[in-house]
Amino acid sequence: MKQLVIDFQKCDAGRNCNHECEMECAVRVFKVDDPKQAALQIKAYEDGGGHAVLCDQCGDCVVVCPTEALKRNKLGVVMIDKKVCVGCYMCIGFCEKEAFMRNSDWLTPHKCTSCGVCVKVCPHGALSIVDVPEPPVRII
Amino acid sequence: MSQLVFDPSKVMDIDYTKRTEYLDGLEAIKAAHKVLKEITYTPSLPDKGYTNRSLYVNVDTLEITEKPVTQQMKDVFIGGRGFGLWHLWNAVKPATRWNDPENEIVISPGPVAGMTQYAGTGKSLVVSLSPQTDIPIDSNVGGFYGPLLKFSGFDALELQGKSDKDIILFIDGQKGLIRIEEAPTDPVDSHVLAEVLTHMYAENEADLPNISVVSTGAAAEHSLIGMLNFSFYDRRRKCVRFKQAGRGGIGTVFRDKKIRALVIRGPKVAGDMNHPADPETIAKTGIKYHKEIRENDGSQCMMRRNGTAHIVEIMDAYDLLPVHNFQFGSHPDTHKIDSAYWQSRCTQHTVDGCWYGCSMACAKGADGLVLKTGPYKGDMVTVDGPEYENAAGLGSNCGIFDPDYLLELNFYCDTYGICTITYGTLCAFVMECYQRGILNKERTGGLEMVWGNAEASLEMMHQMARGEGFGKLAGQGVKKLKERFIQNAWGDPQLITDIGMENKGLEYSQYLSKESLAQQGGYALTNKGPQHDEAWVIFMDMVNKQLPTFEDKAEALYYFPLFRTWFGLNGFCKLPWNDVAPKNNSSQPEAHKIPEHVQNYVDLFSATTGIQIDKEELIHQSAKVYNFQRVFNIRMGKGLRLHDAAPYRSMGPVTKEEYESRAERYDKQIVEEMGLDPVGKTTEEKMALHREWRTGRFSKLMDSVYTRRGWTLDGVPTLERLKELGLDVFPEVVEVVKQHL
Amino acid sequence: MITVNEEPLAWHEGMTVREVLTAKNYRFPMLIIHVDDALIQKQDYGTATIPDGAVVKVIHLISGG
Numbered sequence: 001m002k003q004l005v006i007d008f009q010k011c012d013a014g015r016n017c018n019h020e021c022e023m024e025c026a027v028r029v030f031k032v033d034d035p036k037q038a039a040l041q042i043k044a045y046e047d048g049g050g051h052a053v054l055c056d057q058c059g060d061c062v063v064v065c066p067t068e069a070l071k072r073n074k075l076g077v078v079m080i081d082k083k084v085c086v087g088c089y090m091c092i093g094f095c096e097k098e099a100f101m102r103n104s105d106w107l108t109p110h111k112c113t114s115c116g117v118c119v120k121v122c123p124h125g126a127l128s129i130v131d132v133p134e135p136p137v138r139i140i
Numbered sequence: 141m142s143q144l145v146f147d148p149s150k151v152m153d154i155d156y157t158k159r160t161e162y163l164d165g166l167e168a169i170k171a172a173h174k175v176l177k178e179i180t181y182t183p184s185l186p187d188k189g190y191t192n193r194s195l196y197v198n199v200d201t202l203e204i205t206e207k208p209v210t211q212q213m214k215d216v217f218i219g220g221r222g223f224g225l226w227h228l229w230n231a232v233k234p235a236t237r238w239n240d241p242e243n244e245i246v247i248s249p250g251p252v253a254g255m256t257q258y259a260g261t262g263k264s265l266v267v268s269l270s271p272q273t274d275i276p277i278d279s280n281v282g283g284f285y286g287p288l289l290k291f292s293g294f295d296a297l298e299l300q301g302k303s304d305k306d307i308i309l310f311i312d313g314q315k316g317l318i319r320i321e322e323a324p325t326d327p328v329d330s331h332v333l334a335e336v337l338t339h340m341y342a343e344n345e346a347d348l349p350n351i352s353v354v355s356t357g358a359a360a361e362h363s364l365i366g367m368l369n370f371s372f373y374d375r376r377r378k379c380v381r382f383k384q385a386g387r388g389g390i391g392t393v394f395r396d397k398k399i400r401a402l403v404i405r406g407p408k409v410a411g412d413m414n415h416p417a418d419p420e421t422i423a424k425t426g427i428k429y430h431k432e433i434r435e436n437d438g439s440q441c442m443m444r445r446n447g448t449a450h451i452v453e454i455m456d457a458y459d460l461l462p463v464h465n466f467q468f469g470s471h472p473d474t475h476k477i478d479s480a481y482w483q484s485r486c487t488q489h490t491v492d493g494c495w496y497g498c499s500m501a502c503a504k505g506a507d508g509l510v511l512k513t514g515p516y517k518g519d520m521v522t523v524d525g526p527e528y529e530n531a532a533g534l535g536s537n538c539g540i541f542d543p544d545y546l547l548e549l550n551f552y553c554d555t556y557g558i559c560t561i562t563y564g565t566l567c568a569f570v571m572e573c574y575q576r577g578i579l580n581k582e583r584t585g586g587l588e589m590v591w592g593n594a595e596a597s598l599e600m601m602h603q604m605a606r607g608e609g610f611g612k613l614a615g616q617g618v619k620k621l622k623e624r625f626i627q628n629a630w631g632d633p634q635l636i637t638d639i640g641m642e643n644k645g646l647e648y649s650q651y652l653s654k655e656s657l658a659q660q661g662g663y664a665l666t667n668k669g670p671q672h673d674e675a676w677v678i679f680m681d682m683v684n685k686q687l688p689t690f691e692d693k694a695e696a697l698y699y700f701p702l703f704r705t706w707f708g709l710n711g712f713c714k715l716p717w718n719d720v721a722p723k724n725n726s727s728q729p730e731a732h733k734i735p736e737h738v739q740n741y742v743d744l745f746s747a748t749t750g751i752q753i754d755k756e757e758l759i760h761q762s763a764k765v766y767n768f769q770r771v772f773n774i775r776m777g778k779g780l781r782l783h784d785a786a787p788y789r790s791m792g793p794v795t796k797e798e799y800e801s802r803a804e805r806y807d808k809q810i811v812e813e814m815g816l817d818p819v820g821k822t823t824e825e826k827m828a829l830h831r832e833w834r835t836g837r838f839s840k841l842m843d844s845v846y847t848r849r850g851w852t853l854d855g856v857p858t859l860e861r862l863k864e865l866g867l868d869v870f871p872e873v874v875e876v877v878k879q880h881l
Numbered sequence: 882m883i884t885v886n887e888e889p890l891a892w893h894e895g896m897t898v899r900e901v902l903t904a905k906n907y908r909f910p911m912l913i914i915h916v917d918d919a920l921i922q923k924q925d926y927g928t929a930t931i932p933d934g935a936v937v938k939v940i941h942l943i944s945g946g
Contacts (some may be wrong), residue, residue, distance in 0.1 A: 066491050068375050087411020088256045088497030093430020104420055107411045139148050139488050440910050441944055451944060457908040679941035685887040718943050726913040727920055732942055
């Protein structure tokens, strides 16, 4: 499955960049001019380094979705079908990485779909899309 | 103490998509349908939780009308059970009985129902005059019918009249039409009927989840204990499943009206259809709760794995699991039907919620059961994974500890349309009567009703469905069986009265209340009869010793029935309130009330309706409806102190075996509670001492509870109490009460 | 001797909260436990020891359906 990964050897958690990845995601994918709505969020730790909130396509949300609105596509990426989603937000509550997000203006939740638009704009080349095996389905 | 740990490797490998299909006859059944009446209407979505209209259907005259939901209805009755009681009050007279045409079945989901962001928000409340109690019964049920009814444009559905032919009421909330159809050749039992109708009324596969069917089965027709199945389409299993409006015989009323089914085709559900005043608060509260379930359920109740059956072994450990008709509280074979077993038997890797957004997901399913008896022998079916009540009632209370038989009993109760709790308690009573010689093979027509005889229990149920033999008699329920056995002089009338576990005509649910005086009141001092929907205070009282005085017990029997009534006014399920607790709950004041969850409910109501309430107002809202229901009971000739009397089996040891099995406990109570010396006394003498002490304190409890509730010592709400609650605006309510003051 | 939910229970040196639960057969998972008014967290049941004469309160929440 396609998975977005971030290399914190290269990413400096936004200290010397303009969060281009977040902005690109917000504008290109979600058509909003607000990096807080991006499907990946880079957070800096106070004492150096950082971490990223992003979906690793683990599939836990597919298991809990009551409407089968969440499914893996051909590339193994978990996609949401907004027409089927009933906005219950169980996917958000059950995501251990807190990578399923909600915009108050939208009824359906959203997350990273490994599309890679962020990869191209990272000034440090810290982001990449990798192909990894799908994890087994977990009982949640 | 050992916390059960979930082990996925122990889950049985059963294909949850496989089962017997019943769609062969669909086209012929459909062709036989005849439209008796069809009207069009304008569907609408709720505004702040209310559509502001209800639907009235008379199945005799075929009248179909809309009625406005008034501001007064919303202010006083909120919705759900409140609306049901109000409509029923207006429909019936004091002399009306369950099978009179003016009796109604009212289904109302409540203003919050249909919310998809919080757990347990898809409930409907069903209200009718009960064939078992002759007073209003209310039953809280999941499934999709209620929310889809509201999203089709109605806060409530009133069904009145009696048809002379089998009919189906179809509401199409997508197209805006309502149709009454004659249904002459439809299947009778729910698991077949609902599958056929779901596929008949869905326009394509994607439409299946928009259909919900309310139905019952063959046994509802021949007994007084019929229930209603509310369906929901399980997308992963690709099957129609049910939740039950079980208590009090509403399924019997349904068939008496010759209603075969109610079918609704609602609009495709989305997250904002309830049009709440403050969606942001609802979203945040819901997400917070889902997270709490994810983090805590696995180390707390494991509702997602076991459903309510998680307490089978716990009740056994605390001597509270009903065994052999509530004689004993534990049994060496309980491990055969405990939650470790159900966890392996119920399918685990699928979604089990009876409405969208239920992260508690207790509606487990046991797939791949091949039936051994009855008309569906050999069929492979999916069974509602036994809830605690079913495992205890159909199982331990009857001495049955074979899980496959237990599932089969559960399946047939469901598809035949009878209440598992009621059936469990009545079967246990029949078995005890058999064991004690009150019944014998001749009197039961050959059924050997000995403890643990699952095949005999099943045969009694099949007879109930066929309307023959002893099963037909048993279907009258414990109260009428007691009367019959006494009338026939089949045994000691006192013993028969003592061991028949009913109050007001309704059978007890499955907890042993002998050692908790507060729970004896929690069962008997209820509006509709003994169930645990109002109050479950055994741990508080018996184990925690939090309720040492009569006043403490009365306070618990004031607060909890009102708090829990509120769920039924709004379309909430009770389970998400207290089957998980926030991590910091233990350090909160009044932790046993789960204060954070109470606040969630306050917030969800306020955010839905735009009416800001607090936790005190929540109780006040319930108190209006609760007291109205009490007055309704009085209006129907019941509802007084004498009708709250409890069978002695619920209070103490009726028989020598019961006493001697717990002799140490009972002897100690003679010393400590009565200040007497048990030495040298016979068991009979000691039992008599207990009886005097236990019935005496129950009577004192009644005094305390009535006083706390603002009732007279005869159980009648005082005029001051009615004024406090604003119920004095209804002259008829005041009139009913005045006659008893 | 200690008191657990108003009832006496034999005490021994080093007695833990978990041992009390086992002795009383308190198997319910949703408990709130206080030893002499101090709240004991679930993760400490195995290690928190109880002094002689302590008053132990084991509050069971409500559950089931």
